[in-house]
Amino acid sequence: MFRFFIGRLAVLIPTFLGVSIIAFAFIRLLPGDPVMLMSGERVMAPERHAEIMHDLGLDRPVYVQYLDYLGNLVQGDLGSSIVTKRPVLQEFASLFPATLELSICAMLFAVILGIPAGIFAAVKRGTWFDQGVMGVALVGYSMPIFWWGLLLIVLFSNTLHWTPVSGRISLMYFFKPVTGFMLIDSLISGQAGAFKSAFQSLILPTIVLGTIPLAVIARQTRSAMLEVLGEDYVRTARSKGLAPLRVVGVHALRNAMIPVVTSIGLQVGVLLGGAILTETIFSWPGIGKWMVDAVFKRDYTVVQGGLLLIAAIIMLVNLIVDLMYGLINPRIRH
Amino acid sequence: MKKISVLLAATVLASAMASTAWSKTLVYCSEGSPEGFDPAIYTAGTTFDASSRTVYSRLVEFKHGKTEVEPGLADSWTVSDDGLTYTFKLHPGVKYQTTDFFTPTRDLNADDVVFSFERQLKADSPWAKYVAGVSYEYAAGMGFPELIKSVEKVDDLTVKFTLNHPEAPFLADLAMDFASVVSKEYADKLQADGKMEQMNQMPLGTGPFTFVAYQPDAVIRYKANESYYKGKEKIDDLVFAITPDASVRAQKLKAGECHIMPYPNAADVKDLKADSSLKVLEQPGLNVSYLAYNTQQAPFDKPEVRKALNMAINKQAIVDAVFQGAGQVAKNPIPPTMWSYNDAVKDDAYSPDEAKKALEAAGVKDLSMKIWAMPVSRPYMLNARRAAELMQADLAKVGVKVEIVTHEWAEYLKLSKDVKRDGAAILGWTGDNGDPDNFLDTLLGCEAVGGNNRAQWCNKEFDALVKKAKKTADVAERTKLYEEAQVVFKKEAPWATIDHSTEFVPMSAKVSGYVQDPVGVHRFDGVDIAE
Numbered sequence: 052m053f054r055f056f057i058g059r060l061a062v063l064i065p066t067f068l069g070v071s072i073i074a075f076a077f078i079r080l081l082p083g084d085p086v087m088l089m090s091g092e093r094v095m096a097p098e099r100h101a102e103i104m105h106d107l108g109l110d111r112p113v114y115v116q117y118l119d120y121l122g123n124l125v126q127g128d129l130g131s132s133i134v135t136k137r138p139v140l141q142e143f144a145s146l147f148p149a150t151l152e153l154s155i156c157a158m159l160f161a162v163i164l165g166i167p168a169g170i171f172a173a174v175k176r177g178t179w180f181d182q183g184v185m186g187v188a189l190v191g192y193s194m195p196i197f198w199w200g201l202l203l204i205v206l207f208s209n210t211l212h213w214t215p216v217s218g219r220i221s222l223m224y225f226f227k228p229v230t231g232f233m234l235i236d237s238l239i240s241g242q243a244g245a246f247k248s249a250f251q252s253l254i255l256p257t258i259v260l261g262t263i264p265l266a267v268i269a270r271q272t273r274s275a276m277l278e279v280l281g282e283d284y285v286r287t288a289r290s291k292g293l294a295p296l297r298v299v300g301v302h303a304l305r306n307a308m309i310p311v312v313t314s315i316g317l318q319v320g321v322l323l324g325g326a327i328l329t330e331t332i333f334s335w336p337g338i339g340k341w342m343v344d345a346v347f348k349r350d351y352t353v354v355q356g357g358l359l360l361i362a363a364i365i366m367l368v369n370l371i372v373d374l375m376y377g378l379i380n381p382r383i384r385h
Numbered sequence: 386m387k388k389i390s391v392l393l394a395a396t397v398l399a400s401a402m403a404s405t406a407w408s409k410t411l412v413y414c415s416e417g418s419p420e421g422f423d424p425a426i427y428t429a430g431t432t433f434d435a436s437s438r439t440v441y442s443r444l445v446e447f448k449h450g451k452t453e454v455e456p457g458l459a460d461s462w463t464v465s466d467d468g469l470t471y472t473f474k475l476h477p478g479v480k481y482q483t484t485d486f487f488t489p490t491r492d493l494n495a496d497d498v499v500f501s502f503e504r505q506l507k508a509d510s511p512w513a514k515y516v517a518g519v520s521y522e523y524a525a526g527m528g529f530p531e532l533i534k535s536v537e538k539v540d541d542l543t544v545k546f547t548l549n550h551p552e553a554p555f556l557a558d559l560a561m562d563f564a565s566v567v568s569k570e571y572a573d574k575l576q577a578d579g580k581m582e583q584m585n586q587m588p589l590g591t592g593p594f595t596f597v598a599y600q601p602d603a604v605i606r607y608k609a610n611e612s613y614y615k616g617k618e619k620i621d622d623l624v625f626a627i628t629p630d631a632s633v634r635a636q637k638l639k640a641g642e643c644h645i646m647p648y649p650n651a652a653d654v655k656d657l658k659a660d661s662s663l664k665v666l667e668q669p670g671l672n673v674s675y676l677a678y679n680t681q682q683a684p685f686d687k688p689e690v691r692k693a694l695n696m697a698i699n700k701q702a703i704v705d706a707v708f709q710g711a712g713q714v715a716k717n718p719i720p721p722t723m724w725s726y727n728d729a730v731k732d733d734a735y736s737p738d739e740a741k742k743a744l745e746a747a748g749v750k751d752l753s754m755k756i757w758a759m760p761v762s763r764p765y766m767l768n769a770r771r772a773a774e775l776m777q778a779d780l781a782k783v784g785v786k787v788e789i790v791t792h793e794w795a796e797y798l799k800l801s802k803d804v805k806r807d808g809a810a811i812l813g814w815t816g817d818n819g820d821p822d823n824f825l826d827t828l829l830g831c832e833a834v835g836g837n838n839r840a841q842w843c844n845k846e847f848d849a850l851v852k853k854a855k856k857t858a859d860v861a862e863r864t865k866l867y868e869e870a871q872v873v874f875k876k877e878a879p880w881a882t883i884d885h886s887t888e889f890v891p892m893s894a895k896v897s898g899y900v901q902d903p904v905g906v907h908r909f910d911g912v913d914i915a916e
Contacts, residue, residue, distance in 0.1 A: 083795025089420075090428050090522050092763075092814060094802055094836040099525055107518040134420050136516040136585055145601050201632055209640050216637045218603070222412055222624050225598070225606060334628045336602035349795060 059370060066366065067359065071124065074358035075117050078351050084109065085133040085349040107133060109351070120355065129356035134348055139356035143338065147360075148231025149219060150337030153329070154322040156253055157261035162315065165265045169272025169311075173280060174299060184269060191266035200259045200332040207255060214251050217334040221248040256333040260326045264318040271314045275307035282306075308379045316372030320365040408621040411896070411914050413907065414628040414643035418602050422588040424562045425505055426519050428526075433562040434907045435625060439607050440482070441565035441590035442614075444473055444498065444544075445556055449911060450900040452671070452723070452819020454560045458493065458591065458614075459544075468551030468858055469534075473498075475542040480612035481568050482595040486587050489570055493591055495538035500569040502536045502546075505529065512572065515581040523563035527817075528552075553858045554820040561818050562906070565590065593618050593910040602627055619898075619913040638663060638891055644914060645892040645899060647907055651709040651767055657891045664896075669722050670888040671903040672765035673715050673824065674813035675880040676756065676776065677840040679806050684749050691878040693743035695733040697783045703775050704884050707768045711889070715882035717871050719824045722903060723816070724860070725867035730875050741783045753786040755808025757801055761794045764905065765813030765886050772811060772883065804834065804841050811883075812839055815905055821867045826851040829879065840879035847873045 086103045087095055104110045108119065123130060129139040172184040208216045215221060219233045226240035234253070237245035279285065280303055288298045327339035338357060345353035376383040417431045424437035437443075446457035459473035475498070481489035504512035505521035506529060513519070524530070532555075534547040548555065558564065571589045575581050588596050591614065594607035605625040609618045626643055628634045634646040635653045639660060649657060649665075658665045678685040678694075685691060700714040716732035719725070744752070758773035759766065766772065770791065777787040790808060792800055801810040817823050827833060830851055831843040847870050854866040874880075890901055895915040902908055 081795070082793070083799055086518070086520070087799060088795050089520075090526070092798065092812060092837075093428060093522075093526055094798075094833075095522065096525070096836070099520065103518055103520045106514060131517065133518055136421060136518070136582060142601065149603075201636075204633065204636050209636055212640070216640050216642050217628055217633050218626060218642075222410075222604065222626055222642075228600075331629050332633055334603070334626070334630075334633065336600065336627070340629070341602065347794070 059373075063366065067362065070362040071121065071355065071359055072117070074355045075113075075120065078346065078349065078354040079113060081346070081349065083349055085351065088348050089134065124359075129359070130352035132345075132353045133350045134345075134353075139352050140360075142341065142353070143357060143360050145228075145231070146336055146338050146341050148228075149233075149335055150323060150326065150330070150339060152232045152234065153253070153256055153260060153326065153335060153337065154319065156257040157322060157326075158264060158315070158319055160257050160261035161264035161268050161318070165268030166272050166311065169269040170276055170299065170304065172269070172273045173276030176277065181273075185273070188266035188269045191262045194262060196259060196263075196328040197332060199262065200255070200329065203255050203259060204332070214255050215248070217332070219249065219252050219335065220245065221252070224248060256329050256335055259332070260322065260329045264315075264322070267314060267318060268311065272307065272311050275310045276303060279303045279307045305379055309376060309383075312372055312375055312379065316368055319368050323361065323364055323368070407916070409619065409914060409916070410622040410624060411620045411645070411909065411912060412624045412626055412643040413909070414634045414637050414646040415605075415625045415907075416627075416631070416634070416648050417629055418627050419599075419605070421585040422596065422599075423567075423585040424565050425501075425521050425524065425567075426585070428522050430905055435605055436588055437562035437565045437592075438906055438908050438910075439592055439594040439623065440588045440596050441567065441592045442479075443560055443564050443566060444475075445560045447560045447819065447902070447904070449908070450902065452557065452816075452903050454556050457560070458498075458566055462556075464858065468553075468856070469548045471546040471548070471555065472539070473544045473546075475544065476614060477542055479591050479614040481570070481591055482589055482610050482612070484587075484589060484595055484597075486583075487571050487574065487589055489568060489589075491570065493566070493568075494541045495544045497569045498544045498566055499536050499538050500572065501564075501566045502529075502533070504572075505563070506533060506536075511576060512581070512584075516585065521563070523561065523817075527558050527561075527563075529558075551856050551858070553855055553863060554818060554822050557818040557820045565592075594623050615910070618910060620909070623909055635891070638893070641893070644896050645890065645907075645912075647890060648764070649889055649891050651711055654709075654711065654889055654891070662894055663891055664894050665889055665891045666899065666901050667711075667887050667889045668901045668903070669713065669720060670764060670886050670905060671720055671722060671816035671819065672813060672905075673718055673720055673885055674763075674766040674772075674811065674883040675715070675718070676809050676811050676883060677880050678809045678878075679804075680840050680842040680879050681804060682807065682841075684747070684752065685754075685809070687747055688877045689743060689747040690749055691881075692733055693740050693747060693749070693783075694780065694785070695740075695878055695881045696736050696743060697740035697785070698776055698779050698881055699735050700881075700883055701735070702779075703772050706775060707766070707772050708884060708886055712884045712886040715885050716875070718829065718874055718880065718882060719821050719867075719871070720816075720885040723819065723821055723824070725821050725864040725871075727868040727871040729868075730871055732875075733878070733881075737779070737782045744783060744785070751784070751786075753788070754780075755788050755790045757790045757792075757797070757806075757808055757810035759794070759797055759811055760791050763813055764888065765815060766811060766884070767886070769811045801839055802836055806839075806841075809881075810839055813883075817904060819903060821863075822851065822855055825867060825870055826855065829874065842877070842879035844873065844877055844879075847877070 086100055131138050168184045172181040175181050204216055207214045224242055224245045229236050229239050233249040237249040285303055288302050327343050330337045330340045342357045419432040419435035420427045422436040424433055443457045444459040445454040448455045458476055460476045462471055462473045464471050479493040504510045505524040532548055532552055534549050537545045539545050568589050575583050593610055593613050595610045597606040597608055599605045607623040609621050611617055628637060631648060631650040635649055635657060637643045638646045657663055678691050680686055704712045704714055717730055756773045756776055759769040773789045780787050814828055828837050831848045834841050834843050850866045850870040854863045898912045
């Protein structure tokens with residue numbers, strides 16, 4: 052186990068270096084710069100433009116800028132946003148909990164509905180249930196997120212009034228964030244109805260964000276289960292007279308879970324990378340929209356810092372997924 | 386006995402409920418997050434709505450819904466005969482807001498005014514670069530560092546501005562967002578505490594609403610400034626709910642989750658107007674969209690060619706298709722709501738036949754050209770790509786082959802101002818201060834070639850007119866000069882003027898007192914909401 056961790060750590064550093072170089076280079080390859088973008092149609096005098104670029108250190112050779120950035124990075128300084136002038140780490144920390152909360156909820160939604168659906172579809176292969184589940188999965192996977200989100204809003208928020216249109220919590224609740232997770236903070240605040248409001252606000256974005264992972268996980272579970280259910284040892288277990296539930300739930304499922312867990316791990320990476328469309332529709336203040344806006348505004352420090360932080364999180368998630376293999380399949384103990 | 390105690394309990398409850406003050410909250414669904422809260426270092430309307438218009442005040446203010454100025458922090462002012470000295474008398478007893486992050490110990494005085502401007506003008510001010518990359522962009526763009534010789538305190542309530550040359554739009558400039566007056570006391574304290582960046586995060590001013598909190602990308606909260614010098618606002622709490630998507634904003638408005646929203650989708654306007662719980666204010670925007678020819682590129686260097694091409698373009702069709710009728714065809718570079726608009730000017734009538742003849746007469750055959758279309762939707766041009774396609778079809782009818790070119794927005798802005806740009810570019814402009822100079826000189830003056838003047842057009846006659854109009858404050862004289870300039874513009878046709886788009890502000894029918902601002906900012910002073 053120890054060797055496993057050391058091995059992982061050894062990979063970490065070159066990976067980070069690679070990500071930082073890619074982030075640094077990519078954003079600078081895009082034409083235009085943050086300074087001229089801040090004035091929009093209004094053209095800035097070239098001298099002033101040069102002056103501000105100089106203030107920001109953006110007129111230095113790229114490798115100089117990179118080494119400077121790296122130097123700050125090892126001290127934990129990710130720089131400040133060129134647009135808002137606030138530290139990148141501070142902005143990330145204030146926005147990430149929203150993305151994390153939504154991603155966790157969306158993943159739970161996808162897993163709790165997806166895995167059982169996939170199992171039943173595999174067990175009842177060929178029946179109307181199987182066709183139905185796979186059909187719905189296909190529709191979910193093909194649905195444009197924007198359209199799906201607006202549809203749900205029109206139905207549930209404006210027609211049935213069951214959920215709010217957008218936002219993390221009703222505007223009438225105002226409390227200082229403690230953890231950044233609205234569900235937890237609303238309970239801590241003790242304000243009546245706050246938790247309910249936070250919960251209601253989460254419903255539609257969770258469904259919208261979780262739809263594609265749900266479809267993917269359901270299909271993945273089904274194929275993995277089908278493969279495992281066709282194995283010799285399952286036939287043996289059945290012929291030994293074991294209860295079907297035990298055969299499926301214990302023997303088959305645990306082996307089928309490896310590819311499914313991998314798939315979940317990958318989906319989490321996608322979700323955390325920023326659910327930009329969902330965040331835009333539901334005015335969810337997360338890192339997805341933050342990053343995309345930064346690219347459009349050429350906010351170099353935000354793009355660089357954001358990519359590094361997201362890479363770090365995704366690597367952490369992969370580590371956890373790898374550890375989980377060991378839990379599921381003893382043969383893969385590290 | 387039981388009956389009395391019940392009655393007593395009921396009375397107590399009733400009186401408790403009656404004395405519970407209902408705070409009146411106005412929710413504005415804004416279209417984006419402010420870049421920061423210091424209006425002097427930014428140029429975006431979204432940022433101004435959230436900072437200068439709520440928290441700050443200025444020496445003079447635009448009248449509600451107009452571009453004329455009225456007294457603000459300054460009760461009165463005098464201008465010297467040579468137009469070089471402006472002396473302002475400040476309103477006495479203007480209080481700064483008290484917040485939980487700073488308590489002011491004195492009223493507004495001349496020191497604050499001097500500081501607010503000097504920090505933007507003096508390169509050696511400690512505030513010149515108080516955070517990395519700070520640029521007092523608007524002040525520089527309006528030419529203030531060259532224009533203003535000095536800002537001096539005459540006494541606690543008198544400030545004197547001395548200019549290097551007369552500048553007629555100067556008063557209008559002082560009503561603009563970047564000219565907001567900040568608190569020197571607050572600034573000094575931040576500097577002493579080593580927390581200068583807080584000026585951009587937690588603003589403090591003399592405006593109608595006091596900043597309370599900002600949850601990034603989510604909500605901005607303000608409460609009414611109890612000591613606002615023009616009297617406390619009727620709304621107690623103002624909340625900006627940041628809602629980036631226009632369709633979602635419309636849904637929130639319909640659901641009653643917000644009371645006012647800006648920039649609806651053109652397609653949603655009809656639906657919003659039909660909703661009886663809502664009302665939609667509309668007015669022509671102080672804007673213009675245009676197709677700028679590169680007047681330094683043959684054959685577009687010939688006015689006859691430009692005018693011929695103008696005749697080929699069906700502008701009404703563009704207004705109908707792109708703006709869904711929410712706009713009017715433009716014939717002049719300034720919008721009709723602006724003073725000195727010359728209505729006597731005749732537009733190039735749409736006539737493909739005439740256009741064809743004119744092109745032949747100009748010796749143009751088998752012309753191929755590029756039209757640059759913006760990739761983003763702007764208030765003055767909702768869909769440049771579509772407009773370009775319509776123009777392409779129109780020009781094909783007169784034998785001109787058009788290739789539509791586009792770039793990502795940042796790139797577009799950069800490349801379109803190049804003097805060697807190949808082709809005509811679609812762009813537009815929204816006025817800053819209601820002064821015609823802001824359109825005519827800024828966009829079409831000789832100095833702006835290679836910059837804002839995307840037609841790369843330098844016409845001595847036009848330039849002389851607009852430069853002269855800058856020097857006098859006599860409105861009648863300036864009007865005449867600008868009217869003449871518009872005639873020259875029409876004759877030379879450096880642009881095909883396309884459209885002045887209508888601005889809509891849908892809101893709940895319960896809202897009253899909201900007046901649309903010609904410059905496009907959203908102001909909440911004077912707004913009330915019925916319970």
